[in-house]
Amino acid sequence: MNFTRWSARLPGTQRRAAARDDRSSVPAARAECARQEGAPAPPDGTAPAPDGAEKTPAVTGPTPEDLSAREILGRLPAPVALLHGPDHRVAYVNDAYETAFGARPAGAPAAEIMPELAELSVLPLLDQVLRSGTPRTVKSRKTAEGCSYTVTCTPVTAWDTKGTKEAGGTGEAGGAGSTAEEKGGGGVLVHAADVTDHAEAAERLRTSERRHRDTAVTLQRSLLPQELEQPDDLRIAATYQPGGTDAAVGGDWYDVITLGAGRTALVIGDVMGRGVRAAAVMGQLRTAVRAYARLDLPPHEVIQLLDGLAAEIDATQIATCVYAVHDPNEEQLVYASAGHLPILVSDEDGTVHRAADPTGPPLGTGGWIHTSGTIALPPGSTAVLYTDGLVERRSEDIDEGVASLARALSGAKGSPQVVCDRLIRSLGVTAEHDDDVAVLVVQHPARTGTDAERFHNAALDLLGGVEAAPRARAFATGVLSSWRFPAELRDRGVLAASELVANSLQHGTPPMRLGLRRTDRRLIIEVTDGDDHLPRRRQAEPADEAGRGIEIVASVATSWGSRRTPGGGKAVWCEFALPKE
DSSP states (O other): OOHHHHHTTSTTHHHHHHHHHOOTTHHHHHHHHHHHTTOOOOTTSOOOOOTTOOOOOOOOOOOGGGSOHHHHHHHOSSOEEEEETTTTEEEEEOHHHHHHHOOOOTTSBHHHHOHHHHHTTOHHHHHHHHHHOOOEEEEEEEOTTSOEEEEEEEEEOOOOOSOOSSTTOOOOSSOTTOOHHHHTSOEEEEEEEEOHHHHHHHHHHHHHHHHHHHHHHHHHHHHSOSSOOOOSSOEEEEEEEOOOTTSOOOEEEEEEEEEETTEEEEEEEEESOOHHHHHHHHHHHHHHHHHHHHTTOOHHHHHHHHHHHHHHHOTTOOEEEEEEEEETTTTEEEEEEESOOOOEEEOTTSOEEEOOSOEEOOBTOOOOOOOOEEEEOOTTEEEEEEOGGGTOBTTBOHHHHHHHHHHHHHTOOSSHHHHHHHHHHHTTOOTTOSSOEEEEEEEEOOOOHHHHHTOEEEEEEEOOSTTHHHHHHHHHHHHHHHTTOOHHHHHHHHHHHHHHHHHHHHHOOSOEEEEEEEOSSEEEEEEEESOOOOOOOOOOOTTOSSSOHHHHHHHHSSEEEEEEOTTSOEEEEEEEEOOOO
C-alpha cells in the first residue's frame, strides 16, 4: 500500500504540511544552529541568511545603563513617587502616578498634598522606613475611587542628580542641582501596584466560598434534628456549632430516637470530610440510623448494618459513630462504637467514668465484627457524647483534650443545656473555631417527692399453666387500680396485658414475666419470654381460632412493638398515653 499517498488524508497532516511551507522561522533557526556549531557571527550584527535572501538587521535599543533614573521611573506603568527628608517632601512623581492621582508639585510635604497615601495607610510607614532602612509593604488597600493598590515603601539613601546622557538635560530623581544629603539625608521610594482586578477576583472568590459554605451550613442544619425528642426518663440537650468562616463545614451529627417501652437510642457521629458532600453523606447515615433503630436491634447490630451502608454510599468518605440505648429498667447505656471518641459519664458526686471498649474501626472500612459494651447511668448522672472538634487541638494529644473535657464535666451542674454551654466554653470553642463541634448531653435525673410518685414499676413472674392468665389479669387490675388510673384506661390496660400474656403462653417459652411501668406521660405494659420468634400483626380470617391477640392490642393501645432480648428471648410491649392533668 502507498502510505505516502494515503498519509495526506490523515488528520493533522495538512497542518504539519502548512507548517513546513512557512519558512519565516527557518533562517533564525539555521543561524542558531550555525552558532552552536561554532560558526562565527556576522560582524555587522545581522543573522546569516540563506543564499539569495536579504540580511535582517538585529534589533537594538537602549540598555538600563543608557537611561537616567528619571527616564527609568517615568517608563514604569505603575505609580511611583520619590519623597525626601524627614518631612517626606515630594521630589518626583512619574506619569503613571499623575494619571492615577493627579499632579503633585515638587517640594510640598506628602502629608499635605497626597491624601491617597493616607487612604492607603502609607503615611505612618514613611517614618519607619526612613528610620529603619527596611522596606515595608501595605497589601491591597482600596482608595475612595474604588481602586485597590499594593504599596511598597523602599528606603533610598542617595540618588544621582546630574545629567547622564542628554546634553543639557538632567537624569535626576530629586531635582536639578540637589543631592540626597542636601535634601535631608535620604528618602523613600513609594511604588504602588494596581491590584484592582486581583482584589475584585479575590472578593468574587470569597463571595463564592461564603455562598458554598452557607449552603453547606444550611444543608447541615436542615439534616440535624430540628427538635430533640425528650424521653420520659431522661433530660437531653444538644449543640451544633460549625467551624469558623475559614473552615469548611463538616459532617457532624447527633440524634435522639425513642424506641418504645421507655427505651431511648442516642446517636452521635462525624463524617471525615468537608463541604456539601460531607453534609449529604451525614444526612444519609442519619436517616439510615433512624430506620435501623426502628428495628430495635442491639447497638452492635445497628453499627454493623451502618458500616456496610457507609461503604456503599461512598467508600472514600470515612465516618465515626456511637450508638447507645438507654433502658430505664436497667439504669445503664448499652453502646457500640465505630472509631468514635468514648462516652463520658459523670456521677452525682462529680466522679467521671470513661466508656471502655468495645470500639471498632470507622464506618465504611468493613471486615470488623462489632460488639456492644455497657456503662452505668444511675439516677443523678450525666452522660456526654461529642465529636472530635470539641477536644482535638493541633498543639496537644487528643487524650489530653478528652481529659480536659472530663475535668470540665466533673464540675458542670445544672440543666443539660447549661452543662452543654459550659463544656463548650471550658474547652475554648469560639465562633472562629477551626472545626465543627457537636455535643449531646444526657441527664438521668434523680427524682424525689411528688415527682417520684409519678414513676412506678411493678412486675410478675409467670410460671405457666392454666392459672397464669387469671393471675396476670388480677395482678394488672390491682396495680392499675392502685395507680389511680381512670376506669376506661384501667380496663384497656388489663385487656392488653391479658392478650400479651395469652400470646406468650401460647407461642413463647419460659421464663415469662409481666411488667407494668408508669411515667408522668404514659403507661407501659411489657411481657418477656424465652422464645425469640417476634409476633407480627395480621388480619385474621373469620374461621381462624387464633391470631387476633396482637390485633386487639394494636387497636386499644397508643403504640406497640417487639424486640429480641440479649438472653435469646423476646419482649412484646404496648403503651397508653396518659390523660393530661
